Amino acid sequence: MKVIQGGVTNPKGFKATGFFAGVRKKKNDMALIFSEVPANAVGVFTKNTVKAAPVLWDQQILELKKKVQAVVVNSGNANACTGEIGKKHTEIMAEVVAECLNLKKQEVLVSSTGVIGVLLPIDKITNGIKENYSKLGYSNIDGDLAAEAIMTTDTFPKKIAIELDIDGKIVKIGGIAKGSGMIHPNMGTMLAYITTDVNISRELLDKALKESTLDSYNMISVDGDTSTNDTVIVMANGLAENKKITKENEDYIKFKEALHFVNTSLSQQIVKDGEGAGKFISVTVKGANTKEDARTLTKSVINSNLVKTAFFGEDANWGRIVCALGYTGIDFNLDKTSIYFTSDGKKIDLMRDGVPVEFDEEVAKDILKASEIEVNILLDEGNEEATAWGCDLSYDYVKINADYRT
Numbered sequence: 001m002k003v004i005q006g007g008v009t010n011p012k013g014f015k016a017t018g019f020f021a022g023v024r025k026k027k028n029d030m031a032l033i034f035s036e037v038p039a040n041a042v043g044v045f046t047k048n049t050v051k052a053a054p055v056l057w058d059q060q061i062l063e064l065k066k067k068v069q070a071v072v073v074n075s076g077n078a079n080a081c082t083g084e085i086g087k088k089h090t091e092i093m094a095e096v097v098a099e100c101l102n103l104k105k106q107e108v109l110v111s112s113t114g115v116i117g118v119l120l121p122i123d124k125i126t127n128g129i130k131e132n133y134s135k136l137g138y139s140n141i142d143g144d145l146a147a148e149a150i151m152t153t154d155t156f157p158k159k160i161a162i163e164l165d166i167d168g169k170i171v172k173i174g175g176i177a178k179g180s181g182m183i184h185p186n187m188g189t190m191l192a193y194i195t196t197d198v199n200i201s202r203e204l205l206d207k208a209l210k211e212s213t214l215d216s217y218n219m220i221s222v223d224g225d226t227s228t229n230d231t232v233i234v235m236a237n238g239l240a241e242n243k244k245i246t247k248e249n250e251d252y253i254k255f256k257e258a259l260h261f262v263n264t265s266l267s268q269q270i271v272k273d274g275e276g277a278g279k280f281i282s283v284t285v286k287g288a289n290t291k292e293d294a295r296t297l298t299k300s301v302i303n304s305n306l307v308k309t310a311f312f313g314e315d316a317n318w319g320r321i322v323c324a325l326g327y328t329g330i331d332f333n334l335d336k337t338s339i340y341f342t343s344d345g346k347k348i349d350l351m352r353d354g355v356p357v358e359f360d361e362e363v364a365k366d367i368l369k370a371s372e373i374e375v376n377i378l379l380d381e382g383n384e385e386a387t388a389w390g391c392d393l394s395y396d397y398v399k400i401n402a403d404y405r406t
Helices: 053-063 083-101 122-135 140-149 202-214 250-272 291-303 305-312 319-326 361-368 395-402
Strands: 002-004 014-019 030-045 068-077 108-115 158-166 169-178 191-196 231-236 280-288 338-343 346-352 372-378 384-391
Touching (some): 030 122, 140 169, 202 250, 250 280, 280 291, 291 305, 291 372
Parallel strands (some): 191 231, 280 372
Antiparallel strands (some): 030 068, 158 169
């Protein structure tokens, strides 16, 4: 497996574009991704009880277990909490794309991201689609346009492409994502679109995505808010022409690991672009009793605002980490727990077997000045481990979100 330049247009048969429709004041605000042949499609969505209209549409379409060919996305407006009108607007978006590309509306998935509780400017959107769908292209530039068009408070587009050998065929996977604020486990405003030309059954594609999500998108946190619009969609069109993967064999494992690499990369890019963030923080728990315990413990630490602000202040306040571990309700022996930080090849022990370790505050400060910091928590309960990713919480986060609607 190797990383290559590009994004969603790298796999065979996928086109994309991004364009301005007028949902936002200036920047491109719509993206379109298209497979020239019908593709298996699977998705995971927000766990928020309040789901935006496009999320409900996509869930309904994917439940049919039929193939799809297009995804249309608008930024600048979430189309959430917009009632029956919002649902109708979502359907209209699908209908217009279907009409332009000679598809059925059930072959078109829809996403929206932006401000909640505002009706879509549907006429601008439909006109934008009709005027720009013909710009769909196979180049990396076309894929970049799509990646840029889905951004809201993001400061850079998130993308990745890889290739690997499966059954003697070159298989490619490409992805784009958006997300900066409202990122929280169980999916935060976070959109990701993965394209691949692998030939695989829908059932195994779904299994691979769901398993990967547990240890990628669900293990990141920027601000602890869970969005109404979170969506991850994978489309597989089979044009790599490998022998179809229908069993959990070596080919499936190769693909699953490659898909997870893509999802992990996009997840980490989202965290690194956290609103106002200056530090990328990874938290690893080792020695947990179960995998779920390890995930819960890491996420509790990475979600703690007190922990986040301590990192922003470059303060080695490890007591906040212990506190975050404790309020999960998971049993662990504090007397056999150790904590240390690492960054740029440097290490500092903070607690060993439940006892504070005397450390040089200046050394700690030096480690915490780094842009990427690893928090390591060693338990003595079992053999399971997990890693979660997050960022610090700064003054700029408040400024960005105080002014979001303006």
